[in-house]
Amino acid sequence: MLAPKTLLYASGAMLLGIVFGAMPGLTAALGVALLTGLTFSLPTEQMLVILLCIYVGAIYGGSISAILTNIPGTGAAMATAWEGHPLAQRGEAGLAIGTAATASFVGTLIGLGALMIATPLLGRVALRIGSPEIALLSLAGVLMVGTLGDSGGALKGWMSGMVGLLISTVGLDSISALPRFTAGSADLAGGIPFIPAMIGLFGVVQVVDSLSRGQAAPVVSLPRVLPNLRTMVRHLALSVRSGLIGVGIGITPGVGENIASLLSYIAAKHTSREPAAFGKGSYEGLIAAETANNACVPASVIPLITLGIPGSPVTAILLGALLLHGVQPGPMLLVENPAFLGEVIAVFALAAVLLFGFALLLARPISHVLRIPPAVLLPIVTAVCVIGAYSLNLSHFDIGVMAAFGVLGLLMRFGGIPPAPLVMGLILGPYFETNIRRTFMLSDGSLAPFVTRPISLGLVLVLAAVVAFQLRFSKRRGVAIAAPSSGAIGGRPAEARTDGRREPDRV
Amino acid sequence: MKTGAEEPQTGATHASSGDLGTGILLALLGASAVFGAFRMPLPDRTPPLVGYLTYPGAVPLAAGLVVFLGGVAIGLGGWRNRRRPAVPIARAWRPVLSSVRLRRGGGVLLLILLYVACLAGRLLPFWAATYLYLALTMVWLRAGTIAGIIGISLGVAVLLEVVFGMALRLPLP
Numbered sequence: 070m071l072a073p074k075t076l077l078y079a080s081g082a083m084l085l086g087i088v089f090g091a092m093p094g095l096t097a098a099l100g101v102a103l104l105t106g107l108t109f110s111l112p113t114e115q116m117l118v119i120l121l122c123i124y125v126g127a128i129y130g131g132s133i134s135a136i137l138t139n140i141p142g143t144g145a146a147m148a149t150a151w152e153g154h155p156l157a158q159r160g161e162a163g164l165a166i167g168t169a170a171t172a173s174f175v176g177t178l179i180g181l182g183a184l185m186i187a188t189p190l191l192g193r194v195a196l197r198i199g200s201p202e203i204a205l206l207s208l209a210g211v212l213m214v215g216t217l218g219d220s221g222g223a224l225k226g227w228m229s230g231m232v233g234l235l236i237s238t239v240g241l242d243s244i245s246a247l248p249r250f251t252a253g254s255a256d257l258a259g260g261i262p263f264i265p266a267m268i269g270l271f272g273v274v275q276v277v278d279s280l281s282r283g284q285a286a287p288v289v290s291l292p293r294v295l296p297n298l299r300t301m302v303r304h305l306a307l308s309v310r311s312g313l314i315g316v317g318i319g320i321t322p323g324v325g326e327n328i329a330s331l332l333s334y335i336a337a338k339h340t341s342r343e344p345a346a347f348g349k350g351s352y353e354g355l356i357a358a359e360t361a362n363n364a365c366v367p368a369s370v371i372p373l374i375t376l377g378i379p380g381s382p383v384t385a386i387l388l389g390a391l392l393l394h395g396v397q398p399g400p401m402l403l404v405e406n407p408a409f410l411g412e413v414i415a416v417f418a419l420a421a422v423l424l425f426g427f428a429l430l431l432a433r434p435i436s437h438v439l440r441i442p443p444a445v446l447l448p449i450v451t452a453v454c455v456i457g458a459y460s461l462n463l464s465h466f467d468i469g470v471m472a473a474f475g476v477l478g479l480l481m482r483f484g485g486i487p488p489a490p491l492v493m494g495l496i497l498g499p500y501f502e503t504n505i506r507r508t509f510m511l512s513d514g515s516l517a518p519f520v521t522r523p524i525s526l527g528l529v530l531v532l533a534a535v536v537a538f539q540l541r542f543s544k545r546r547g548v549a550i551a552a553p554s555s556g557a558i559g560g561r562p563a564e565a566r567t568d569g570r571r572e573p574d575r576v
Numbered sequence: 577m578k579t580g581a582e583e584p585q586t587g588a589t590h591a592s593s594g595d596l597g598t599g600i601l602l603a604l605l606g607a608s609a610v611f612g613a614f615r616m617p618l619p620d621r622t623p624p625l626v627g628y629l630t631y632p633g634a635v636p637l638a639a640g641l642v643v644f645l646g647g648v649a650i651g652l653g654g655w656r657n658r659r660r661p662a663v664p665i666a667r668a669w670r671p672v673l674s675s676v677r678l679r680r681g682g683g684v685l686l687l688i689l690l691y692v693a694c695l696a697g698r699l700l701p702f703w704a705a706t707y708l709y710l711a712l713t714m715v716w717l718r719a720g721t722i723a724g725i726i727g728i729s730l731g732v733a734v735l736l737e738v739v740f741g742m743a744l745r746l747p748l749p
Contacts, residue, residue, distance in 0.1 A: 107746065228602055228646040235609050235639045242632040249632055250612055273688060280717060281681025444719035449732050451688055451713075452706045455695060456740050459749040465696045468749060472692040479685070484598040502635040509629040 078115055079416075082122035083423045084431065088438050089123065090130020090142045092446065097127035097143055097326075098383050099275060099454075102267040105390040106457035113394040118416050120390055121370075124383055125177060125420040128326055128362050129428060132169040134439055136162060145326035145365075148334035148358035155350030165355060170428030171301050172308065172356045176363030177421040179312030180319065184367040184417065187320065188403075188410055191375040194524075195400035198376065200504040200511070201518040203399070205528040207501035210322040210378045211493045212535060223539040225486045233494020234501065236261055243503060256466040263389045265458035265467040266474045266495060270488045272454040273475025276447045278482065283444075300352050307337060307353055308360050315361035319368025325381030325489075326362040326369075333361030363424075367417045373398050374410060377500065382489040385496045393461070599651020606644025613637035683716045695749045702741070702748040707733035 082104070089100040100123045108116040131146030136153030149169060156165040198206075211230035239250045240260030251257040301308060311333040318329035337357035338347045347354050369380025370387070377399030379385035391398055396409070403410055458471040478488050512518050519525050616633035628634065691709035694700045700708070710729035719725060740746045 107740075110746075224646055224650060225598075228643060228650065231639050231643045231646065232602070232605065235605075235636060235643060238636045238639070244630075245632050247616065247632045249616065249636060250609075277681050277685050277688070280684045280713075281677045283677070283680055283717070442719055444714060444717035445728060448710050448713040449736075451691070452710065452732070452736055455692070455706075456736070456746065456748060459695075460740075460746045463747050465698065465749060468692050468696045472689055472696075475688065476685070484595075484601075486598065498635075505635065506630045514629050 075115060075118055076419075079118050079122045079419055079423055080427075082119040083126040083420065083427050084435075086123035086126020087130035087133070087424075087427060087431070087435055090127035090146075091133040091435055091439060092130075092142060096271060096275060097124055097131075097145075098267070098386060099271045099450075100124075100127050101383050101386045101390075102264060102271055103453060103457040105386060105393070106264050106268070106459075106461045108390075109393060109461055113391075113396060114412060116390060116394060117412060118419070120387055121413070121416045122420045122423065124387070125363070125366055125417070125424055126427070128366055129170065129173040129359075129424055130435070132173070132359055133166060133432060133436060136165045136169065137436060138439065143326075145330050145362040146358075147327070148330050149355060151334075151348055152351050152354035152358070155348070156352075156355070159350055161350070165352075166432050167429065168300055168352055168355055169359045170425060170432070171298060172311075172359035173363040173428065174421055174425040175301060175308050176312050176315055176360035176365075177367065177417065177424060179309070179360070180316055180364040180367030181414065181417045181421060183316040183320075183364070184371055184410075185414055187316075187368075188371050188374055191371060192400070192403045192410075195375040196404070197524060198400050199518075199522070200507040201522060201525045202528060203377065204501050204504035204508060205519070205525060205532065206322065206376055206378045207497040207504070209528060209532055209535075210497050211490060211501075212532060213322055225484075226490045229481065229486050229488065230490035230494040233491035233496075234498040235494075236266075236491075237495050237498025238502065243499065244506060256464070261495070262462060262464070262467050262470055263495060264386075264393075264461050265471040267386055267389070267492060268454045268458045269471040269474030269476075270478040270492065272450065272457075273471065274478035274482060274488070276451050276454075277475070277479060279443055280447050301356065304353060304356050307356055311337065311357040311360035312364040315364030316368040318361070319365035319380050320371050322372050322376075322378045322380055325383070326365045329365040330358040330362040333357045370413060370417075374402060374413065375400065377402075379493070379496065382492055385492050388496055595650050595654030595657070597654070599647045599649070599654055602647025603644050603651060604647070606640045606642070606647055609636050609640025610644060613640055680717065684713060687713050687716065703733045703737045706736060 085104075086097070086100055090097060101120050104119055104123055105116075108119050111119070127143060128145050131141055131143030132149045132153060134142040135146040135150035136157050139150050139154040141147045141150045153165045153169065156162065211234060212227060237260075239257055241248055241251075241258050248258055314333040314336060315326075315329045318325070318332060334354055334357050337353050338344050341347065341351070341353050343351070343353070365381065369384045372378045372380045373384045373388055377388070377397070379388050388398060396402070396406070454471065455468055458467050459465070461467065481488055481491070508518055509515075519529055613633035613636040616631065616636075687709060691705055694705040694708075695702065699705075707729050710732055711725055714720065714725040714729065715722070720728070737748065741748045
């Protein structure tokens with residue numbers, strides 16, 4: 070892990086991650102999706118180092134632009150903008166970024182602790198998991214992310230997930246080898262390639278959307294950045310609680326950092342002795358948001374490793390990357406490859422240290438990147454997207470898939486349909502299908518395994534409760550299709566939409 | 577800098593008239609998936625129930641049915657609210673559709689599609705297609721002077737070729 074080459078990769082990925090997070094228009098999901106294609110030829114360990122470092126770095130990096138320009142670099146930095154930018158306006162930009170860096174470091178450590186403790190425990194439970202449970206967990210991942218997505222209603226989120234599941238069935242059937250929805254195309258017989266689809270959904274959409282806004286490069290100036298340990302120690306209980314919220318959200322399949330930071334922010338506001346200070350530059354709000362979103366990152370890997378179910382949209386892409394490298398996450402992973410958890414823990418520990426160092430030392434130079442006009446930077450990002458989409462299979466068809474999913478993503482954005490559930494459906498679809506068919510084959514077509522096995526029954530009840538609650542919630546609000554938008558969750562819709570440049574479904 | 581004045585509010589809290597179109601599209605997609613799934617052959621299995629539940633079209637059929645029903649529900653919600661004056665999605669997108677933003681975004685999307693067509697159709701080598709795409713996009717977005725744009729575009733195209741194609745030895749399209 071400490072080999073010079075690995076350290077070089079980790080440092081480069083961390084730097085790239087922070088830059089990706091800091092640049093509005095570039096997201097953690099895009100960074101991980103792009104690098105998945107580009108790291109295909111590397112050994113699994115180095116691929117893991119690069120992707121996890123870029124993930125951790127991007128989630129922190131969003132706070133830099135949020136604090137300096139009031140534009141959250143990622144969706145997870147929305148609450149950071151609400152508190153960080155007023156602090157910058159008061160002349161405390163350096164201290165605010167230092168606090169965000171320290172909180173992110175603490176959050177990553179809390180998430181790392183959870184990863185170390187919870188993964189083996191959950192791994193033991195996971196060994197009792199069979200086909201019925203995996204099918205239900207896959208469905209739960211799709212439904213959960215559909216319910217708790219940033220934009221659109223729950224029904225639209227679920228539909229997005231179902232469309233993803235439908236798209237995942239294109240190609241040769243894994244059991245009977247029968248072509249499905251291929252229209253006689255040899256390219257489609259291999260299925261819809263996952264990475265180009267992701268790059269299109271996240272990259273092309275983001276590039277077109279950001280460039281259509283016609284933003285000028287913001288004017289930024291950043292004084293010296295110092296760690297704010299004193300404030301962190303003063304709010305130790307808040308940090309721990311926010312970290313635990315981040316861990317809880319991270320473990321929940323399909324939710325992710327955006328919701329973690331917002332929930333933690335709301336909790337901090339409700340329990341604060343100075344709730345009136347929130348929105349005017351509160352360090353409590355800043356710490357709550359940044360600790361939670363970074364704690365969520367390692368925690369979201371827990372269900373991925375133990376159950377094979379991603380804890381966030383970014384880990385969904387990570388799942389695809391692992392599968393490409395022949396690593397099959399799920400109940401058997403820790404049995405067949407017990408060293409894998411240690412590798413992941415070591416990578417996160419390295420990422421936490423690098424994050425803290427880079428965040429403090431390189432915040433000023435990185436802030437200069439924000440001066441590059443989006444009209445110059447984002448077209449270049451498109452060219453890198455094309456390389457990422459092509460390099461995986463060396464297929465020109467994949468570039469077309471990227472463009473097609475870009476157009477689809479724009480149409481979805483236009484219709485208020487969140488793309489994250491589609492990603493979940495696309496990735497979890499094959500798991501769901503294979504395992505549900507296997508269950509029926511083993512049980513002679515009986516539904517009994519879903520209700521006679523304790524874990525299955527529990528999952529069925531949870532799924533039913535989620536759907537029932539969401540439908541009842543929608544009805545109570547007097548609307549047919551509704552879900553809380555992130556602005557509404559944060560209780561700051563006006564600010565989020567005008568000053569904070571709300572960007573739905575960015576992860 | 578442009579801010580939220582032009583921001584589309586996709587986080588709708590009401591079913592909107594715009595949902596009618598979304599619902600119709602989803603229903604059509606679901607119906608075509610159901611149709612496609614019905615045409616898939618049923619493997620011979622005993623007992624027959626297992627054959628029905630495990631045939632290759634079972635999951636597409638179920639997912640298509642759910643998408644169809646969901647599309648109908650979303651469409652009906654949009655139909656019921658077709659005259660609702662304050663509809664977040666439609667209201668927010670109205671200025672976008674009539675603004676400069678549509679032209680900018682539409683132009684960028686068109687250039688991306690042309691770029692992809694050039695590469696997917698193997699009409700131009702990577703560096704040339706990238707150079708043209710970058711230059712045309714920056715000109716379209718008025719990112720700088722023509723000389724500056726040509727310099728940056730050419731420099732980036734060559735840099736990408738060198739970094740990815742030569743240094744990292746990644747095959748380029």
